[in-house]
Amino acid sequence: xxxxxxxxxxxxxxxxxxxxxxxxxxxxxxxxxxxxxxxxxxxxxxxxxxxxxxxxxxxxxxxxxxxxxxxxxxxxxxxxxxxxxxxxxxxxxxxxxxxxxxxxxxxxxxxxxxxxxxxxxxxxxxxxxxxxxxxxxxxxxxxxxxxxxxxxxxxxxxxxxxxxxxxxxxxxxxxxxxxxxxxxxxxxxxxxxxxxx
Numbered sequence: 001x002x003x004x005x006x007x008x009x010x011x012x013x014x015x016x017x018x019x020x021x022x023x024x025x026x027x028x029x030x031x032x033x034x035x036x037x038x039x040x041x042x043x044x045x046x047x048x049x050x051x052x053x054x055x056x057x058x059x060x061x062x063x064x065x066x067x068x069x070x071x072x073x074x075x076x077x078x079x080x081x082x083x084x085x086x087x088x089x090x091x092x093x094x095x096x097x098x099x100x101x102x103x104x105x106x107x108x109x110x111x112x113x114x115x116x117x118x119x120x121x122x123x124x125x126x127x128x129x130x131x132x133x134x135x136x137x138x139x140x141x142x143x144x145x146x147x148x149x150x151x152x153x154x155x156x157x158x159x160x161x162x163x164x165x166x167x168x169x170x171x172x173x174x175x176x177x178x179x180x181x182x183x184x185x186x187x188x189x190x191x192x193x194x195x196x197x
Contacts, residue, residue, distance in 0.1 A: 105172070
């Protein structure tokens, strides 16, 4: 008697198990296989998926991660330092220049409201626009955290890095361009900013 090569490979019990499994998966008995295969396949493809609400307001359905990273920024005016905390652990600290007398950087609780790479700058007194580049007074990044709907205050780079550590600005927080680029990567819109003495 010739042996079936498949029997040698799988064994008779394994072969019977596979055939039985195939019929179980398709919910088809061997006697009705030809008649009901089409119906059973259609039933298998009709999976009950959860229905989604209509997207009247797309912003209401933004993805929110399960894990919220607790980042905050603290600006210490007296020390002329900006510090970044994650889960209350200090992860970065940078020297800064702050607002001079009569143009003091505001104290209080704020949040990041703007983030711009390679910003242009408009001189508030002359209206002259400085395009992005090495001579731009805002440097290579802008991170705004305060506004009165007319003026803005934020962290930014500077073309005068030799003034870092002093009170020389009109309220903004000047940083070395290399430091503001690092800070830009650590924060995002909505991150709280606390400004203290």
